[in-house]
Amino acid sequence: MILISACLAGVNCRYDGGNNKNKEILKLVKEKKAILVCPEQLGGLPTSRIPCEIVDGNGEDVLMNKAKVMDKNGEDKTLHFIKGAQETLKIAKLYGVETAILKARSPSCGCGIIYDGSFLGNKKEGNGVTAALLKKEGIRVFDEENFKEYIK
Structure with missing residues (x-):
């Protein structure tokens, strides 16, 4: 089963x-090879x-209490x-x-590249909070832009 x-x-x-509907990913769902999650909704947002x-x-820094997740209005949403x-x-x-296929650049799901916290569209290296936790637990994490070469 693939987490998506x-x-x-x-x-x-x-x-x-x-949404960010992706026809190839939707095919995995229709073939019953996937379970869907929205970490932000699961966190109560x-x-x-x-x-x-x-x-x-x-x-990774958020999980170690070294960084925060903030909304554009300056409210701390880290616990969510x-x-x-x-x-x-x-x-x-x-x-x-x-294996998980998560949304690229998201503060939850981003894998390898996320937005930099300036809300200006700038990017930086790193994972979102959920991607970081899944990787820490040994789950392979990809995004919708790089999953094809790894999923059969």
Whole structure:
């Protein structure tokens, strides 16, 4: 079973109430090879919500209390992102997930590249909070831009 960001399968759970439907990922869902999650919803955040970015670090730093996830209005949403990552991990373990395909650049799901915390569209190296936790637990994490070469 593959864990997939729900927005990639067309679920309207993005911060702006939309989705990032990807036909190839949707095919995995229809073939019953995937379980969908939205870590931000699992963490208690509503849809729609104010955009968030990791400030002063990356997902690994957030998990070690060295960085925060802030919304664009300056509100600290760190605990929501940590809870969402923990709930996502519980689901992954329940289903025996070994691979995840998550939303690129997201403060939860970003894998390798995330936004830099300035809310200006700038990017930096790092993982989102959920991606960092899943990787720490030995789950292979990809995004919708690089999963094809790894998924059969």
